[in-house]
Structure formats: C-alpha cells, structure tokens
Amino acid sequence: MENAASRKRNNKNKKKNKGKPNTNGQNGQNKTVASENIIDKKIVPIQVKNALKENLNLPVTSQIASDPKNESAKIPAKIINDPFLSSLQKKMEVAIANGGADLPNTLLENLQKLIKQEPVSDVASSDEEEEYVEYIYKPRQYFAVSICNFCKSDLRNTKLTQCSKCKMTFYCSPEHMKSDETHRQLCYGLRQVADSYGGHIFYKCGEFTPEQFRSYRIIAIRKVESIINRQLTACEQEVLLFPRICCNINCREYRFNKLTDCTGCGQVSFCKATPEHLQKYHHLWCRSYQLFKEMIIFQEKFGKIDPSMPTKVLKDLPLGCANMKQICTKLAVDLKDECEYAALSQIATGPLTAWYTLKVFDKLRMDTVTVHLIGAEIEFEVDLLHKWELFFLHITPAVKELNVVFIGPELNPRNISFDQLKKTKPCRSCRKNNRTVKYYFENGLYHNYCKGESYLKPDLICFFNPGLYRPTGFQMEDTWPETIEAAVEKKCPVVITSYTQHEAPMDLSRFILESNRHLDIVIPPTVNPFGSVKPERNFISDEEAPLMYKNYYCFAVE
Known part of the structure; x- marks a missing residue:
C-alpha cells in the first residue's frame, strides 16, 4: 500500500512537478502505512494524459501498455491529425454536456499545443498503436497536530x-x-x-x-x-x-x-x-x-510527488554499489531534494531489496530469475510495475527474463485488470535485446498457490513487511505456519523485511519456529541498505520507534 505516481519511462521532454511530497499482507498483517485511493481508471494516449494532468492537477499513476485491439478503448493511441482532434473534441464536449467531466476551457487549447509534439519514442513499440491504462490516484489526507486541519499550513512555532x-x-x-x-x-x-x-x-x-x-x-x-x-x-x-x-x-x-x-x-x-x-x-x-x-x-498543495526515474541500462553488474544512493548515482538519477529521494526510495525498495539479496547469494548471473512476493497487495507491491524493470532488470545485465509473481489473499484487482497489467511492456532497449519482465498475479494463500498448475519455481522468495510475529492474520486466522513451511520447502533464498528494528528478531524467531528443516541465516537481522527512507508514523510499536520505514530491516535465510 508504500506507495503509485505518474510514470512516463525515459521521456526526456516530460514536464515534472518537483518538490516535496506524499496494511494487511498475506495474512492480513497490518501493513500500517495507509495508501492512496484509486479513484479512476482511464485508457488515454500520452499526449492527452499530459494535458489532463496540466489542467486538472491530478497525480497519475503507473503507465501500462494495453492491447491495441482492446475494443473498450475510447480514445485512439496517437494524436496524428486534425480529424482525430475533431473527434476528440466532440467526445469531450459530450462528456462535459453529460456531466461526465469537469474540464477547464483551456484543455483543448493545450491539446492543440501538444498536437505537433513528437510521440514518446521510448514507450511506443515501432509503428503499432499503443494505449496506456492510467490509474489516477487521489492522495489521501493526513492528520498531524502541527498542520492546520483546514488549510494544511505548517503550525510549527506559531500560536495554535x-x-x-x-x-x-x-x-x-x-x-x-x-x-x-x-x-x-x-x-x-x-x-x-x-x-x-x-x-x-x-x-x-x-x-x-x-x-x-x-x-x-x-x-x-x-x-x-x-x-x-x-x-x-x-x-x-x-x-x-x-x-x-x-x-x-x-x-x-x-x-x-x-x-x-x-x-x-x-x-x-x-x-x-x-x-x-x-x-x-x-x-x-x-x-x-x-x-x-x-x-x-x-x-x-500539489498532489503526489513525481520523482525522476532512471533511464540508464547498465552494461556491467554494479557490485560495488552498497546502498540505494550509490545505485541512484550509478543510474544517474536526477533527484532535486530529500523529499524526492524519499519518494523514489519508496518505489525502488522492493526490487532493490530483492536484487541485494540475490547479490549476497551470488545469483545475479542467471539468464532467468523468478521472484515470489508473498502477501502482495495492490497498494504496496503492485503500485508501479515497471520499477522491476528499472531497478532490477536494468542493473542486472545477465538476466534476460525476470518473472515477478505477486501472491496474496488480499491481492484484490477491484477496478484494475490483471490481464492489462500482464501486458506491461519493457522499454525499447530491452525489447531490442530480447529482455523482458513478466508479471503474474495469484489471489490466494501461498501454500495453495504452490500446489496449483500456475506455479513457477522461485529463485527468490520475498516477505515484505509481513509482521510474522503477530498471531492474527488473514480473516483473523493464522495461516503463516503453512505458508512458511511451503516457502522453506523451495530450498531457495528467502528474504524477510520489517518496518522497524524491533520487529525483525521476532519475525526471525517465528520463521525458524515454523520451519521443518535447518536454515542457514546468511543475512542476520540488520538495517536494509536498500530500504525506503520515506517516514511513516508507527502505531504498532511507537514506544520502541515512533516512525517506521518500508523494508527498513531485513534478514535472509536459505
């Protein structure tokens, strides 16, 4: 549930708003960071998305390539001529007349300005038409005693x-x-x-x-x-x-x-x-x-922060990079301030934690890697799919195929189509070199998935912030014993993260207790060098740590 923002991969001409921004897992394990709410889903071309964003000031989340033949598409994928603009104008006018949209009068003027811009070359695949499913998020509001509950101004050092x-x-x-x-x-x-x-x-x-x-x-x-x-x-x-x-x-x-x-x-x-x-x-x-x-x-004031995303594809494995800042430097990510870096770390921590674990186990030179994410949720693990390409595939030259399997009983698609998500395409550079990321979604408990026909053998199993030590889980039942046993049977590296230092030793004790064989603790509980640095308030163990961070602590076993 961190956290989903507008993404246009490798678009060097994109105008970005820079600045300072904005839980239950496999078994309902209180992922206490509250997430934004999905308020709409649209299929729009990139140029229209920019105009909408400029006029409506709405943050837009991950951009996903969809089927060009999708009959539900209401807008063509490329703005190429005046007849299209005419058609688009009519549709917008109808939408406004029917109360279906509240668009400023300047919207169509902005579309006219954008009409002559070149298409986004690194997103489009050759000359075929492509569409993009845009998930528009409304960032949720927060209460803080030092922020005015009405205008949201800073109350620090002022009379309350x-x-x-x-x-x-x-x-x-x-x-x-x-x-x-x-x-x-x-x-x-x-x-x-x-x-x-x-x-x-x-x-x-x-x-x-x-x-x-x-x-x-x-x-x-x-x-x-x-x-x-x-x-x-x-x-x-x-x-x-x-x-x-x-x-x-x-x-x-x-x-x-x-x-x-x-x-x-x-x-x-x-x-x-x-x-x-x-x-x-x-x-x-x-x-x-x-x-x-x-x-x-x-x-x-501005909606969700939209941090700069890396466009670089590394030719050599960056084994010398020991933390997230070093990876960002290696990828030449242009980050303007601390808040933007915090927002980016929330996005990158999942794939980079997986990468770090496989680096420790010396398993980054395989041509195919399959990662299982146990207890995955839409808001937290499926917030921005192409982060797995940007922060794993692009920094691991040997890997030709990366399979990411999201598994969890609360992996509820709601108004998100998993079929469309599966069609997410990698960048043009990866397609040219026959490299790909494939996404799989399994709505259920992990030990049941392992018995099914869609099961893929993992090279790494990830439990991100699961809260294994808590006795209650999905639907108030503790199903961790079966899940942990199933994970241990795979005889591959397993990484478990936590929001705080306080939780990690308890999670490790629970994992060992439920295991049916001896485990080698390769990474003992320690600060995760690729954890998020975006703070959230901690209610679960605030006397131990008043703030918490996604994937802050981690340990790994085999």
Whole structure:
C-alpha cells in the first residue's frame, strides 16, 4: 500500500512537478502505512494524459501498455491529425454536456499545443498503436497536530488554535477552525465519547501501559464510528491514533495549555513544566518528523510527488554499489531534494531489496530469475510495475527474463485488470535485446498457490513487511505456519523485511519456529541498505520507534 505516481519511462521532454511530497499482507498483517485511493481508471494516449494532468492537477499513476485491439478503448493511441482532434473534441464536449467531466476551457487549447509534439519514442513499440491504462490516484489526507486541519499550513512555532469543542484538532486561526465544516461530524462523535470518559478522551491515560494505550485508542475509534454510524477515514483515525499529548509514556498530559511542542518538528509535545519529558533520543527522529510533514504539505498543495526515474541500462553488474544512493548515482538519477529521494526510495525498495539479496547469494548471473512476493497487495507491491524493470532488470545485465509473481489473499484487482497489467511492456532497449519482465498475479494463500498448475519455481522468495510475529492474520486466522513451511520447502533464498528494528528478531524467531528443516541465516537481522527512507508514523510499536520505514530491516535465510 508504500506507495503509485505518474510514470512516463525515459521521456526526456516530460514536464515534472518537483518538490516535496506524499496494511494487511498475506495474512492480513497490518501493513500500517495507509495508501492512496484509486479513484479512476482511464485508457488515454500520452499526449492527452499530459494535458489532463496540466489542467486538472491530478497525480497519475503507473503507465501500462494495453492491447491495441482492446475494443473498450475510447480514445485512439496517437494524436496524428486534425480529424482525430475533431473527434476528440466532440467526445469531450459530450462528456462535459453529460456531466461526465469537469474540464477547464483551456484543455483543448493545450491539446492543440501538444498536437505537433513528437510521440514518446521510448514507450511506443515501432509503428503499432499503443494505449496506456492510467490509474489516477487521489492522495489521501493526513492528520498531524502541527498542520492546520483546514488549510494544511505548517503550525510549527506559531500560536495554535484548538478546536473549542472536541479539543482534538488544531488550526492556524479561529477563522479556520470555524470554517472546517468537514470536521463537524467527527467532532460530534469525539465530544460524545469524551463526555463519557470524563470530559476528554485522553483523561487518565497516563495510567496505561503502551499496549493498553494502543487498545484504548482502537476502542475509542470504534465508539466514535458507532456514534456517527460510519467508518472513520484514515485521516480521521489519526486524530485519535496520534493526538497532541505529552510524549512521556508515564504522563500523557492532554490539557492544551500545559503542553509545548518541539521547536524543530512541531510534532512531538511535552509538559511545559517538565521539559525532561521530551525523550532524550528525540533528536534522532526530529529530522524524519520534519520530512514526514514536508511531504504531507507538498501533497496537499500539489498532489503526489513525481520523482525522476532512471533511464540508464547498465552494461556491467554494479557490485560495488552498497546502498540505494550509490545505485541512484550509478543510474544517474536526477533527484532535486530529500523529499524526492524519499519518494523514489519508496518505489525502488522492493526490487532493490530483492536484487541485494540475490547479490549476497551470488545469483545475479542467471539468464532467468523468478521472484515470489508473498502477501502482495495492490497498494504496496503492485503500485508501479515497471520499477522491476528499472531497478532490477536494468542493473542486472545477465538476466534476460525476470518473472515477478505477486501472491496474496488480499491481492484484490477491484477496478484494475490483471490481464492489462500482464501486458506491461519493457522499454525499447530491452525489447531490442530480447529482455523482458513478466508479471503474474495469484489471489490466494501461498501454500495453495504452490500446489496449483500456475506455479513457477522461485529463485527468490520475498516477505515484505509481513509482521510474522503477530498471531492474527488473514480473516483473523493464522495461516503463516503453512505458508512458511511451503516457502522453506523451495530450498531457495528467502528474504524477510520489517518496518522497524524491533520487529525483525521476532519475525526471525517465528520463521525458524515454523520451519521443518535447518536454515542457514546468511543475512542476520540488520538495517536494509536498500530500504525506503520515506517516514511513516508507527502505531504498532511507537514506544520502541515512533516512525517506521518500508523494508527498513531485513534478514535472509536459505
């Protein structure tokens, strides 16, 4: 569920918005990073996509080659002459007349400007018509105590205005507090729960253990939902999950006037009268909190960040590259700032973690590589398919065919066609050299997939952020024992990652416990040099690590 953004491979003329941006797996293992929501699916040519993006300011996700003969296509794949433009204009006018689109008047003017541009040569395959399925994502909103809940401006080192009723949300001015109509229903539910808890939802929470406090917040969310008779959005849940209270777990002071905030990040609060309540190790996390907030604010203003993607295909195996930054340098990726690098790392961490594991096992010189991704989900593993070409195939010259198999019971296609995804084509350079990436999607449990006719023998098995140590899984059942046993039987390298250092040893203990043979621990639990550096807040073990990162820690066995 990281994270999907507009991708146009190798398009050197693409205008990009640069700046600072924006869980349940195989067995429902709380992948706690909430993802964006797919709001539409369109089949559009590249030129039309650019015009739409410029006029509507919508972030657009991965670009996938579809069947040129697809009868459902409503728009031709290339803008080549005025008759086409005429036809397109008529269709747009009909759409507007029927209320099917809210397009600015300048859209067709922009299309006219783009009409004379050359087609995107590295995406099109020879002269045949190609179409692209565009998944348009609406980035979800985040709640943070240091961001105005109405205008999303930074509240750091400014005078906070607290919601006068629920006392749980914050604003840059009283006017913005009064203008925040979207908060009213949640505010009512929060007040009702607070009244039953002694006037404030977090009254007397300083008496709870960390685990009790986590349970308490979940119970509070459920009570609010029952009062307003609907599920809370992820943003609304965060009002309760990440409140403005003293960060000292033995205090948890909640009263507004008794608290002050870190002047660096503005996201961690402590008692004015007891400055030592601010954790001694907070300075280790402060910059990451700032980065998290900067990405949220950028996302609210401009949509999802669209980082530069590599276009280089390496001729030699980059064995000297020991971390993600070195790979990005080798690929000559043009990254403008820390936020863009964080967004790119969220995209690249999956294929690069797999590449790193096979590098350690000295298995990067095979001509065919098959990777199994256990517990895959649309939002987290299938967010941008051609990342496997850019960050695995392009840096592994010996590989001619890369097979990526996504397996998981929650691999629900919804409004995404797996048949179209399977037709994703590699770049022109790879096609010219008979290199390819093939994608397979298996909606089910791994041990069942291993018994089926579509099974492909793996060279590497990946468990990305599975939370193996947690006893509950898919549909509240623990199916990890069968899955782990099936993975171990394959007698190939297995890599398991986690969001935090705290989880990795517990995942390793569980994996060994459920294995039916001796395992060699080739990579002990350690910081993953190819993990994401995009921070997310940690609810599961916040007393151990307040922030978490996709594939942050890893270990590998055989």
